[in-house]
Amino acid sequence: MYGYLEQWVGSRVGAVLCALWFAGLILGILMSSVEPLADFRYGRY
């Protein structure tokens, strides 16, 4: 992700955007990581 951003907006802004992107993703994961609603039994093969 950082590689793409660096090409478009430079290394410093790229690093900040990359950090924000992953922080947002992790926050989103934590906020929605309740018990999985869907169980297609792929954990049980």
Place this chain on the structure above:
Amino acid sequence: MHVLSVTWLLWMWLAVSLYWLVPRDGRGLLLVVITAVFLLVHDPRSAVLLAAFTLITHAATRAPVVTTRAAIAAIGTMVAVLFLFKVGQTVQQDWLLHTLVIPLGLSYYTFRCIHVVLERLKGHLPPLPLAELTGYLFFLPTIVVGPIHRVDDYRRDLVRQRFDPALLSEGAERIIYGYAKITILGNVLVESQFGGLIATLPEERAALILYLVTVQTGLNLYFQFSGFSDIAIGFARLLGFRVLENFNWPYLQSNISAFWRCWHMSLSQWCRNYIFGVVVSMTRSPTLGVLATMITIGLWHEISLRFLLWGAYHGLGIIVWQRTAGWGERLDRAVPAVLAGPLHGVKVLLTVHFVWFGFVILTAETPLRALDTFRIIFLSWV
């Protein structure tokens, strides 16, 4: 234990941190020990079975030249064990008794063992020392949800192995994307939000409801399973291994054959190599080869009528597509360039709907119920 659980995260953290702390020579053994302890804690039956399968595979393949008899005996034994567990699971489900959960990862490591035996039989692989074979089979990242990674990839990375921050960063990124697919896209957007939207529709719009539920199942299945695969692939990269990809934008493919080259790729490639090739060489019939391959893919998931029908449905889909591919090519050449994009879009939509409607066979209680669902979706509009 679910791949989403904190327990799995702790196992990943433990494995990666210890792995890079010990000297290079001890890493393989360490990973085997961690995987064995993991299996003993979460499913001791699986630890015993995997150890037994490793010994069977080693016994059958340790000679400089593997005999067909030894290969058949080893494969037959392992397939029989897998078959018994799968049939037991189906029978118990059908009788509404306590569901028998098959040993953790059994379907995956059985196919890995068969892969080693067949590659040795073909002479594509030298005899593997027991330590190397054990390292390949007791590989924690892919134990629970695959992919069915290949032994030559494992051996290549074992030789090249060094601490690579770029690979570590790629792995961490991949794991975050995997978790995001499962939780944000799968659980929240598709299951909760889209599911909530479907729940608000009035009952008299049964066809639309059933259609949207079918779409929901297809999307959710993709996000969940490809998310699991991303986590496994990312975890392997944290340990310095590149394992086989499992998904490559399958819902954007323009025909069913291309879909199967991009969906659960490690299983479909395995079946193409070892089922399709063998059946075609024995019968000289690609049609039978396709049917046998797709039915095997179906039954690998579960030995039951619904998975048999699902496999046959996809097999027939591929056969029909292969027989009509010439018409499609003529159509491509006949349409003006400006219409090429929309035509491709139509093909993608047709393919993805073929796949999603296939999931109806799996989610319906009986094949008759599945037919009923199709009747409501397709005929209640008329």
